[in-house]
Amino acid sequence: MDTAEIRRRFTAHFERAGHTPVASASLLLDDPNLLFVNAGMVPFKPYFLGQETPPYDRAVSVQKCVRTPDIEDVGKTTRHGTFFEMCGNFSFGDYFKEGAIELAWDLVTKSRDDGGWGFEEGRLYPSILDGDDEALGLWKKVTGLPDDRIIRLGPKENYWSMGVPGPGGPCSEILYDRGPAYGPDGDFSAEDRYLEFWNLVFMQDELSAVRSKEDFDISGSLPKKNIDTGMGLERVAFLTQGVENMYEIDVMFPVIEKAMELTGRRYGADHTDDVRFRVVADHVRSSMMLISDGVSPGNEARGYVLRRLLRRAVRSMRLLGFEDRALPELLPISRDRMAETYADLHRDWERISTIAYAEEDTFRQTLRAGTAIFDLATTEVKQSGGAQLSGAKAFSLHDTYGFPIDLTLEMASEQGLSVDEEGFRRLMTEQRDRAKADARAKKGQHRDASAYRAIADGMGRSVEFTGYAEVVSEGSVRGIVSAGGAVESAREGDEVELVLDRTPFYAEGGGQLADQGVIELENGARIEVRDVQSPISGLIVHQAKVLSGEVALGVGAQSLVDVERRRSISRSHTATHMVHKAFREALGETATQAGSENSPGRFRFDFSATGSVPASVMADVEARVNALVLDDLSVHAELMTQEEAVKSGAMALFGEKYGDQVRVISVGDWARELCGGTHAGRSGQLGVIKLLGESSIGSGVRRVEALVGGDAYQFLAREHVLVAQLSEALKVRPEQLPERVHDIVEKLRVAEKEIEKVRVQQLLGAGAQLAEAAADVAGVKVVAHRASGAGGGDVRQLALDVRGRLPADQPGVVVVIGTLQDEGGAGKVAVVAAVNDAARGRGLSANALVGAIGPLVGGRGGGKDDVAQGGGSDTSRIDEALALVPTEVGRTVGA
Incomplete structure (x- = not known):
């Protein structure tokens, strides 16, 4: 049974049972706690939280989802992917446990001829929360299964909450026994053997605190009991299609087949390659669906996730041996498999493909740049006699240049080097922990909407927005919220949030900033409106300061929008x-x-x-x-x-x-x-x-x-005044300004080049004098010179010039230290050492000299034995550094 048919049968089954079909929401919902929709119930959260009244008692959906916490583990297991589709049926105060169990069991076990999925009952094991005797009795009643076929699991597996105070409840899963080839009998923790594919959440509890998945406080029962179920479409697909895992189902495996054709590698022959094939299949599809819903690659939040997915897919193809552009070959395959359900993929293909292919091209350039940095890093390791690339360098390549660690490992091995993977992983973990801490901090800022919900419930209807037709309107005060929650009144100087039954003030949304203005009450009070928001659907809240008088519930109000704004x-x-x-x-x-x-x-x-x-x-x-x-x-x-x-x-x-x-x-x-x-x-x-x-x-x-x-x-x-002033100053008409300015700039460039040429000539002019004045240290000609106002390039040129003027048959050493000031006035030091062949024959090394001098000027450097350079920031010890040169020469030659 193909994936599209599984989806159709699921929706049709629940439609026949009175459920309203709800189209999948975008992967991008306005939720401060989520980057992407990560579960089928997310679009229905306002109904479960009581923020909005559901327009139906029963609903069915097949929701697009993306989960990103463990992107780097995708493909290493065969159970989890980034993009997936969650089939769900929902009851809002309508049927409860028995109805949910009956509907699920009927669809799963009904024959395919009758519109079901035709699972063999002998392979199915329901699970319940240990202690949920009601669910146990209902499963036995509905299915006729004995006690030993119904599994009791703890809250870690079978209790659901959102991780914050609010609704929660016990769960009941349906597990499929794949047989003894996948694990021992009765080991229900081994997911390869007993695969959970449907989770029924019985939302019945009000949670006051949630410390962990297994540690929470239940303050009471919800006023309405709800049902939220989630059925993994990809899991049912691979169970019904007789393949080993989700990567081999009809909507994903064709990408792997194309990747095999392009790379010449075979899926199933090598575990490492298999992981890469799965990454390609998952990330190509996930990236396509994210771009379809409006995400563009970037360096933050959603854009960063998309960028990682695209780059991991391209990288995996490279590691499989394919170095050409991969996405133009793979993305259309995924499109054709998914477009039967998501027709927008064809309609919007030009935009989707343009964004994806551009990102691949950018990443290929990054790989080229990263390769150059990598080559420099490995050269430094080899020159220092090392055999391992540091974890810090590998992390820098990954974090700064986007260079993936497995590519670093591969290329280091080709150079005969190892990589400090433990150091790299430690730095990655530290970065990930910082990101998680930041995410937890943001999640902790979730606004308590209880005061707003209480006001909305008390009003019994939405606030009437009159601002399309008027900027002044009459109404009355229906709610006052302060920092401590809903209050009865507020006085002069108080900052409050005010709710009226009617308002012309526009609440910020859709990119438009909120209105400002004043509200005048019939009792003479006057309120300044500084911002307007809509914290829950149907409620418009004026963030305001009481300028005079007292604000009280029920008082008549006249709203006056700042018309000019x-x-x-x-x-x-x-x-x-x-x-x-x-x-x-x-x-x-x-x-x-x-x-x-x-x-x-x-x-x-x-x-x-x-x-x-x-x-x-x-x-x-x-x-x-x-x-x-x-x-x-x-x-x-x-x-x-x-x-x-x-x-x-x-x-x-x-x-x-x-x-x-x-x-x-x-x-x-x-x-x-x-x-x-x-x-x-x-x-x-x-x-x-x-x-x-x-x-x-x-x-x-x-x-x-x-x-x-x-x-x-x-x-x-x-602009007109500026153009007039420039025209006056340059004595030309306005339309002649561009040409005149261009001429002036060109003349300045020519003059700057001439000045630079003179400066370099003056600098090099000292070369002959420096060579002639070289000191003799144990038979070695030594020049140690300070060049004020010279940067790294100038210093290197002078050092090489002086070395070339020393007698070729006599050992010669030249060290030049240049100084500059940066824009902030801080000193910058450039050090270059140049040693001729005769000096190297005496054991002298430019690299060793820079290594000895570098710490004195607050820096370091390196290079080859004939020429090396470095830098620093401490100009106070340059004379000391220069004095060290003959000492180091004498020590080396004397040794």
Whole structure:
């Protein structure tokens, strides 16, 4: 049974049982505790937490998931992958344990002819939380199984919570016995033998504290008991398809087959190669699905995870012996296997493939750069007589240059060197521990929404937002929240969060900053609104300071939005839509928005692009949007379903959360986009849009910053004054300025080259005099010289020049120490030692001399026996260092 059919049967089974089918949410949800959706229940969290009222009592979904804690272990086991699909059925206060058990058992054991999966009952073992006698009795009732076929497990395996206070409950798994070839009878801890593929969570407890998976406090029962189940699609697929593991199922193994064809290696012949093949299959698919949902490679958070996945896939192909571009060969295979379910992969293929292939090209360049650094590191090890690359150097190659450790190990072995893997792993563990500590710290900042939920429950409905039609409205105070939680009143000077039943204040969202203004109460109190947020769905919260009087529940209120700020932000938001559309026209459909911020008078706009945007394109985009500003197009909003919006050509943004009813903003008949923000009434109200420039903010993502309206006019006015001043100073017309400035710059460059040439000539001019004045130390000509104002290149050139002037048949040693000041005024020291052949014949070494001198100037260095160089930062002991040179020469020659 192929994977698509398993998915279809799961959904159809629960639809027949009255469940509402819910499409998979994006992998990117707005959850401060998660990088990606990592479980099927995540999109339903607001319902389980009581933050929102579910629109249905029963639901069924097949949710895209990504789990990333152990990326480096992917492929080493055959049970876990990065991207996976979680089939789930959910009950919100409807059926409970018995219903969940009946529905699961029916689908698993029903014959394939009747729409089930046809698992043999004799191979199935339900598990329960030890002590959950209710679940034990229900399993026996529903299945007719004896006691010894129902496994009792502890809370580590069979108790579920989110890891924080909130809902929790016992679990019940369904295990499949794969037979004695996979482990001993009755060893239920051996997952290869007894494979868990479905977990039924009986959400019934309210947890007050969670210290670990097995250590938590239950404060009581939930007011409504819920069901959350998770069935691993890939696990059922490999069980029903008769293959060994998830990497060999129909949607993944074709990538491995292609990789075998490209590399000439065979899957199943060698464990190390098998791990690499699995990494390729998993990471190619995972990367594709992440890019499809709007992630671009970067150095932080989601972008960093994607970058690691793509690079590990490319690296694994290299270690399998394939050094050409791999992703253009592999990614289309994965697309074709997954597109039956995810049609967007074909529709958005140009953008997905462009981002992935660009990242591979970047990584190939990184490998070339890392190889150069690696070669330098191994040379230093060999010259020092060592046989091992340090853990610190291996970690630096990995962390700074993106050079993978297994590639470092491979290449070091080719050079006859080992690598301090223990030191590398220790540094990696320290880095990982810091990251985990940071993640725990962030998780600990999860906001307690209980006060907001209590206000929302007391209101019985959502706050009415009136800001699309008005900037002044009447309402009444329905909730007051202070640092300690919900309160009855607040006085002058207090900082509070205020909830009204009706408000025109826009809460920050969709890239648009919140409104500001004042609220005046009927009792004379006056409140300054500084920010507006929506901490839970349906609730608008004004973050405010009481300027005068007293705020109390139930008092009438008049809200007054700062109109100028609102208009300025609305112009920015409308301009963002227009610039987005214009860039897509200029660069293609792959130039999709990846973030924005709409502020008063200015905005920033992030979009996908594989390289910098040419100045000509920037000029064209600016001209295009300003022409449409002059056309004074109508800006209007329509409410429709998501399906209707997509059919109308409206664009939805990745990662944004939309309801069933969506608001579509149109600028004339030109730009259409799903958006909940506020906008100008006509494009002509924007006045002028000025693009300030564009830059990279990560691999595949560019940022444009721009001004709108009065801010743009003021900027252009200042530019005009500046151009006039330059024209006056240079005595040319404004249009001649670029050519005049270019001429001046060229003349400066020529002058700087001439000055540099004279400076070098003066420096080298001292060479003959220094060689002539060389001291004689035990028959060796020695020059030890300080060159003020000389950097490393100059010092090296002078040292070699002086060495060349010494008699070739007489031993000669030259040491030059140069000094410079950096921009901060700190001293920089450059040391170069040069030794001729005759001196090396007497046992003298430039590398040894630099090694002796380096510590005196606060640095170190190295090189070969004939020339070596180093650096430092202590200029106070240069004379002492120079005096050490003849001493070291005499000691060596005398020895």
